[in-house]
Each structure stands twice: as C-alpha cells, then as structure tokens.
Amino acid sequence: MTDLKTDLYINGEWRDGSEGVRFDVLDPATEEVLASVASAEIADADAALDAADAAFADWAGRKPRERAEVLRKAFELMTARLEDFARLITLENGKARADAMGEAAYAAEFFRWFSEEAVRADGLITHAPASGARIIVQHKPAGIAVLVTPWNYPAAMGTRKIAPALAAGCPVIIKPASETPLTMLALMPLLEEAGVPKGLVNVLPSRRTGALVDHMLHDPRVRVVSFTGSTPVGRKLLHAAADQVLKPAMELGGNAPVIVFEDADIDTAVDGAMLAKMRNLGEACTAANRFYVHTRVAEAFTRKFTERMAALTVGNGLEDGVDVGPLVNADTRDKVAAFVEDAIAKGAELRIGGTVPDTKGFFYPPTVLFNVPDDADCVRDEIFGPVAAIQTFDDEADVIRRANDTEYGLVAYVFTENMKRGLNVCEKLEYGMVGLNRGLVSDPAAPFGGVKQSGLGREGGHEGMLEFMETQYISASW
Template sequence: MNLLADLFIDGQWRPGSDGRRFDVTDPADLSTIAQFAVATERDCMAAVDAAAAAQPAWAATAPRERSELLRRAYEILTEEVEVFAELMVRENGKSWADAIGEANYAKEFFRWFAEEAVRVPGDYRLSPAGDKRIVVDRQPIGVSLLVTPWNFPAAMATRKLGPALAAGCTTILKPARETPLTAAYVVEVLRRAGVPRGVVNLVTPVPTGPLVKRMIDRPEVRKLSFTGSTEVGRELLHACADSVVSTSMELGGNAPLVVLPGADLDTAVEGALLAKMRNGGSACTAANRFYVHSSVHDEFVARMDAALAAVSVGPGLDRANDLGALVSVAERDKVADLVRTAVAEGATVVRGGRSAARGAFYDATLLTGVAHGSTITTTEIFGPVTAVVRFDHVDDAVRMANDTVYGLMAYVFGEEREAMAVARRLEAGMVAVNRGVVSDPAAPFGGVKQSGLGREGGSEGILEFLEEKYIALTA
C-alpha cells in the first residue's frame, strides 16, 4: 500500500518546511508504519494563504460543479473501499468490521452533500408592511479550519469536508497525529476527483494547540469545525472569541443506556452490544453508563456476559476478530485504570478486565454493582467496558441519566410508548429507541449542554458553512 505521509498545501504534496517527521504506529503490534511530515508555523500559514487565495473562485463555482466533484470522490472511495478500510485498521487498530463499516459510512457524506450542494435554500417574500421585498440569500462563510479526532479518522474528515466544499468554502484539514494517513488518503481522493488548488489543504502542526490557535487568529479563517474532547473544545472556543470565528463543535459524551421494565431483552442485548462495542467503545456516542431495571437486571447481565464471551479480540487485519486494538497503549492503560478504580469503588468484574501482553488490546469487559456517581460513570470510558447500574424506579433512571454536563447521545430500550416517553425526557441531542446505532449522513448529528454546538449531517450540516444575507428590494 502506498502511504501518503506529507502535507498537502496549495495543490501539492510536500514535506514540512523544517524536514521533521513523527511516527505513525500500528497499535496492534506497535510497529512504525509511516513517518508523517510535521507542519511548522510557516506551513500552517501557507495553508491559510492558499485557502484564502482560492476562496473567491471556489465560492463562485456553480453548485452543480461542486456537487459533481463530491460525487466523483464518492465513486473513487466506493471502488477503493477496502484500501480505505485497511488504512484505518493499520493506524487506528480497529477491527476489520468496524473499519469497513466506517469506510462505507464515510463515503456516504460525499454522496449526501453532493446532493445538498444544489439544494441550498433561500427566501423571497413581501414584507408585512408591503414596502419592500425581503430576499434572504445564503453564501459561503469562507476559509474553514477542520479539526478531526483519531477514533473515526475517515468519517470525521468526510463529515466536515463534504458540507464545507458543497457550500463553497475552502478548507484546511488538521487530523489527529495518531491517524493522519486516512486523512491524507481522503485528501488525495479529492485531488484525483479534481479539486482545484488551494481548496483543500492538510497540515499536521507540532506543537498542535499553539499552531491551531495561530491559524484561528488569521482574519481569513472564518469557521472552525472541531470534533474532540470538551476540554479542548473549551480552549478553542476561547481562541475563537477574539476574532468572533464561527464555531461548530462535536465534543465529549457520557451516553446513558436505559433498559426499562418490560424491555425485550433480545432487542436490548443486541442493541447494547452495538451501542457499546461499535468501534471498540472508542466513540463519543458509545453507551457509557447502563441503567438496568431490577426486574430485568440479572437476566440482562447474564445475556450480556454470554454475548461478550463470544467476542474475539485480535488484530483487525484478521477479519475474524470482532474487537481490535485501542489506538495506543496510553489509551489502553486509561481504560485499565478506570476498571481498577471501579473495582476499588465497589464494582465487580463479571468478565474481562485484562490488557494484552503486547499491543494496545483490552478485553471486552462487564462490570456490575456500579454506583451512579462513581468514577467510571462520570468519565468517558472510550473502551470496551460495560458498566451496569441497577435501578428500581424510572424517574430515578431519568434523573441519573441526565446527571451529567454532557448531552450527546442516549439509548432507551422498552415498550415503545414508555420508551418514547423516557426519550423525550432525556437531555441529549440524539436518542436511540430500541436500537444501538443512530448515525446517518441524512440525519443531524450533535449534542446539547457541553457536548457541542451546531449539527453535522442532514440538511442542517451544510448550513453550518453558510451565512445568511438579507437584501431589501423595492416592492
């Protein structure tokens, strides 16, 4: 496989200006698979310059032309979907099933926003006073800085690039240093699809925080779209305040999963496995806290234990494995520390609770006797650990589910009418009822409280990269 490991600035792949590189590691065996170029301040400023120079012409490009470019990129990714997936397995460590699932999901954002590019809404109407015509136009917001995380290196890149390019914005993509190769591949696909010079740029700055802030400080940068932790999101919001840069943020999560009395346990366990184990639990939407009613608690735990016992752990390139490695040994150790702390606070390990001797693997783990408010229920686990809290009254489950500063995702399993009633009471931007996955390019993705600002995907996603302009005409 040809691994692109350079910066992409003004239509050219090139090394960083000082020649430094950093290692990209396969977390399954800890081998170095590439050395990626470091972006200096000079490189980051060159990327901003290129995007700013390309902005007027790209904004003036016909929506159909932007649409067809995204469609071509979608078609290339469709033809090369296994190449796409293998890159993620190698640098992220996830299982083959998770990687191929993400590859198919990621490319759909280019198809969806190819369609949205030609459907940007506007308005034209007579004012109530009858003295003017009100025209509302939507125009590209401008140069957009897109910062993506390591857990979904493909989908987070396409979910931001798709709407930005469809709206007529030029872009600077800053992927996580753990997973830059997937982002570079996406950018190369866009180059092959015909994206003009300067419209898409890719940088991997070191040190990251100060150089991202330097790009935000540039007056040409008018949009920041960030996916990552709430802690970093707060810092970036502060950075954006000085220049009043528009922000979209998908931040941390602490998703509750509620199993109500009378829930169909076949459905609940199947959904819980998806909600917890998809991407090895390394997802902001992953079920983090399981609130299970006493009447079904023991049977749910027994069924979940049996299901987790069947999960095979190992390198993602072996397609028979269900659970791959975490992205790094450091991430694996964070998960292990959380489990040890949970046990110290009174939880019982029913299954798992072990790290591999080599590689960033951690067993599928089930904890019971977990207390609401304990460390593991207030921390985003980001690993394959199911932490079960018993409850007796539905009102208590709702109270505990909402007892967090986060509000991205929630799950409810139960009889449909009761489950819908509980779903409406949960403080989350997205709720899954009797299912374990909600993500869809055609649906708005985002949270409330400290889980973010704005929405990605759906018809709403492109609006994040457009500004409204009101024009008054004589009636």
C-alpha cells in the same frame, strides 16, 4: 494503497514541513512504526491559508451543481476503494476489519449526501407585512474553514466536515490527529481525481497542534472552526475563536446512558447495547457509557450481554475472525484499566474481562461490570474503551434524573416496547440525539450533535452544510 502519503498536502502539492520535523505513526496492534509523517509548523499553516484563500472565490462562484458533481465523483471513487481505506484505518487506528469497512462506507456516504445537499441551500422571498418591503434571504459560503479531527474515525470525521464545507462553497484546512493522519492524507489523491481544485483542501499533520490551530484561528481570513474531540480542548478552541468571532461547530465529549426498561425486548436491547458499546471498541463519543437496567430484567440482560461480550475475539484487526482490535495507544489502554480498577475497588462486580493482556499491542479485553456504584469514575467520565458499566433502577423518574445528571448531552439510548413511554422519556432526556430501540444513531442524513457541554452546531443532515454558510438578508422594494 501502496503509495503511502506522509508529507503535508498544501495547494495540491506534497511537501515536507518548513522545519523538516517528522513524527512516527504506530501500529497499535504491534507497536511498530508504520510511517514517519511531516509535522507542520506556523509557516506551513500560512502557506495553507494562502492556498485556501486563493481557491475560495472560484469555488464559491461555481454553480451548486458543479460542486455537487465533484462530491458525487468523490463518493464513487471512495466506494470503489473501500478495502484499501479500511486496511489503512485498521493499520493506524487498530479497529477490526469489519468495523473499518463500516467506517469507510460511512465516510464515503457523506460525499454522496452533501452532493445532494449542495443544490439545496434554499433561500426565501417574502413580503414584509408592516413595511411592505420584499424580504430576500440567501445563504452564502462563510469562508475558510479550519477542521480539527480526532483519531477514533480517521476517515469519517474528516469527510463529515470536508463534504459539507465543499458543498457550501468553502475551502478547508484539516488538522488530523497525530495518531492517525495517514487515512486523511490518502484521501487527497482521490479528491484530486474527483476534480477538487488545488488549494481547496489542505492537510496539515502536526505535533504542534495547539500552536498551529491557534495561529490559524487568529488569521482574519478564517471564518469557521469545526472540531471533534474532547470537551476541555473544545473550550480552549472556543476561547480562541472568540477573538475573531469565528463561527464554531463543536462536536465534543459524551457520557451516553443506556436505559433498559422492564418491558424491553431483551434480545433487541442486548443487540442495541452491543452496537452502542462495542462499535469502534467503545472509542467513540457516542459509545454507551452507563447502563441503567430495570431490576426486573437486570440479571437476564446482564447474562445475555456478558455472553455476547465473551464471544468476541480479540486480536490484530487485520486478521480474519477478529472482532476487537487494540485501543489506539498506551495512554488510552491504561486509562480504561484504571476505570475498571477503580470501579471494582468501590464495589462493582466483575463479570468478564478486566485484565490487561501480557502481549504486544494496546489491547484491553471486552469487560462487563455489574452493580457499579454511583461514585465510580467510569460513571462520571467517558470510558472510551470496551467496558460496560451496568447499574440498576426501579423508578422511571429516577432513571431519567440519573441519566441527565452529567455535564454532557450528546446521545442516549432507550429500550422499551411501549412507544408512548419511549417517546415521553426521549423528550425528557437532555441529549441532542436519542436512539429509541436502536444502538446506532449516526447517519449522514441526520443532524448529529449534542447539547450542554457536548457541543455546538450539527454535522450531517441539511444543518451540516449551513454550519459553513452565512445567512444574508436583503430588504428591497420594486
């Protein structure tokens, strides 16, 4: 991927921002500048809205199979270039090569899944029992969608929104995170090659995210806003969306509990905990945040888990053998360090890690804290880093209460060999998703999303496409 794209992508063309402003994207492993990227302004947002509006009718009017074939081609093209995308993900995000390859493959899979869903916007014809009228229900593309994506998955968070929107028949305008815009820009030539028409997908990197997105959400042509990011920012976008009564899809913060019962297979629990905690260095809303381990197995679990964490190699994600790259920026690293310092000051036992290395790059070592008190900040907030906060429990009802004692409700993880107990506990957990004896829940074929302050709507599955559609009911007699 030698031809690095650094300009705005509007109406199928590369252009500088209307005011000529640019910003630097850093390599978090070296703190060196990777590229200078154009920063979109209000005039650029208007140009993207015009382009999307012009592309809407033709794309929405195409046969579902035609839209499906374009998405299938995008999947094939991206799958053939996973190495290129993985390298770019690592360069701007920092994650290790294996993690980046996993993200690239996961990102591509959304194109395949929604190429299959594009032909399945099933409707309904039935006979009204009281009036005798025919009830006809169909799903129609909602309109222009504004997509706001985070830095932790530069490819997957974009494709998870682009693919269902295109499958539904909607044009999109994407605002990628300022830390990681290069991967999304690199995807645009691929979409062109796949047959995506001009104006249907537009990308607006910008340092003026708030003003830019707010402006677009107040344009009457916009009908959907899909956001992945923090809960505080999600609340602001919901306020803005209310002015135009937009359809919101919000994938917000998490505070995922991991519950390990005394009858769990410890090796399975450790494997799952490593995946739930260390996937993407813990920089994920689905990352394990609070570990509740039964007192009978707490020491055995913590010992094995600590051994696994200690075996991880920290370094530049581009290098062979590296398991853990840097965090995305200095603020994220410093916040993680502050969580650890706070927990130790309040009585937590440091089993491994806990020290910022004296080196270039935003590195933080894999860290395990044991007997973390309930008043530690890391138990109440997302850590977003490679730190595991382990607590113990004795009573099932108590651990369910503690797991639910948060404003968040995205994902939880449960480990037990008793499936009756496991399913019973899953039903009592106030979370949109639960991993039962699994440390990974994300799947393009499943409805991803949370409850409470963790969001609205679902991404992936059949539900993901319906977020970009409106239901129309026709009452008819014949």
